Amino acid sequence: MGTTQLESVPEPKYWHLKTVLSEALDSEFSVGEILPNERDLAARFGVARATLRQALEQLELEGRLQRRRGVGTTVAPPRMGVAVGTDQDAWPGAPDDAWQSVDCALAAPPAAVATALETGADEPVHIVRRSRVSHGQPVAAELLYIPASSVPDLTAIDAPSGAARARAVLRELQRLELEGQDRAVELGSARADDAKELDRLPGAPVLVVTTRFLAEGRTAALSVATYRADTCRLTFGDTGGVEIHHGPERQAS
Amino acid sequence: MGTTQLESVPEPKYWHLKTVLSEALDSEFSVGEILPNERDLAARFGVARATLRQALEQLELEGRLQRRRGVGTTVAPPRMGVAVGTDQDAWPGAPDDAWQSVDCALAAPPAAVATALETGADEPVHIVRRSRVSHGQPVAAELLYIPASSVPDLTAIDAPSGAARARAVLRELQRLELEGQDRAVELGSARADDAKELDRLPGAPVLVVTTRFLAEGRTAALSVATYRADTCRLTFGDTGGVEIHHGPERQAS
């Protein structure tokens, strides 16, 4: 006889825990509410703290929880929609773009970037740092690589450095006619500097959006933007994007 | 005197480990090559296995490594670009679309989906399962929700169920005029069924692409596609997307 092996796959504890916690989050907690600490939770569920943490990590990855060292674990609000695909035919730095220039430097790009720019590894590029804030919270950090040849009329006198310099570079960029752009999204982990700017720990999961701006038949600028994966839902297209939420989440009073 | 506190931040071991391994991957390993097993690696670096694993997990998240239980850890090839934004004005199931229908069911949608469809929670919808293969490897699993009202002329005789039924539903859908679509991308973790189809463990990181198809002034269909985050780079736009790779990766002989 065929031994039916009913449920021969023992579900891992952390997976089951995650399910239980997820349901509790929907039914018994409000956004912003603080969960019991990890040691208490682990004891309550009769598992080691490491196991409990494995479940919490997954829930944080899914944007359901927010954990902060020294503070505690709180129920996260639904992810915010962040528009990425709008201004389909606008340069970075165009009016009403969501980014804020931080500073600017002229340096040789990383080898990988030089390749994508199809420029010599030694040719210096302007590296503009920008940051993006949404709902009062930093959501993304960007590095914009602009070959010097893309902004030939830029004068050194325009501004020596800093945010003013960055704006000058972007202003010069507007003079080119944008012929198109293409974009890629992939998963990454935050470098130390990005993590700091995003108010996360190094290694935090981020969505890396790479955009290539085409003008005069070549790549005139390259943007590498890292978005917080835990709090952001990237939206493309005109109207703002779909929202699929998890269940009945109430708002904290 | 101001105690300068040079390097007062002790870099976590796993972070340093990750950096070392990442450089070794660039310089000393070829794509497809098998790394030493975790116990040996941990011993070699003088850390506990759990710490070593923390580093490996990050590298896998970044698409640098691929680990398979019972087999070992191998150097992953660069992520493959997967076009998502093409056929900007085409219905799912249009000719030459990258998806393959698997089956189809008529059922009440999850509450969250019903909300997004702006349809009653009780109104049944066609749920089409599709899968997407690229370079001989499964890269995405999709659930397509199509309200029965979007395909009014569908006859029960067309096909009872299965892939043929799915194709019949999609064929009916083509009759509507597509007025637009909007799309969102966010990080998620694979449900058990998706994980199986993607040949990954449950909980594996995925990029969830939610697309809403608009016709007749309402949402005529909703697609929720989950892409393997470790192997895929989602590309939007016309030309195929930018590739930023990590360093000199050689090909295994």
Added chain:
DNA sequence: TAGTGGTCTAGACCACTGA
């Protein structure tokens, strides 16, 4: 059956936050 990665434990100490 041997060897791999996946899960789990019960501790310890550290870095950070806020009162």
Added chain:
DNA sequence: CAGTGGTCTAGACCACTAG
């Protein structure tokens, strides 16, 4: 300062794969 999450250890056993 007490309490939080973050890191780390040294084990153990399990599930899976392939020879």
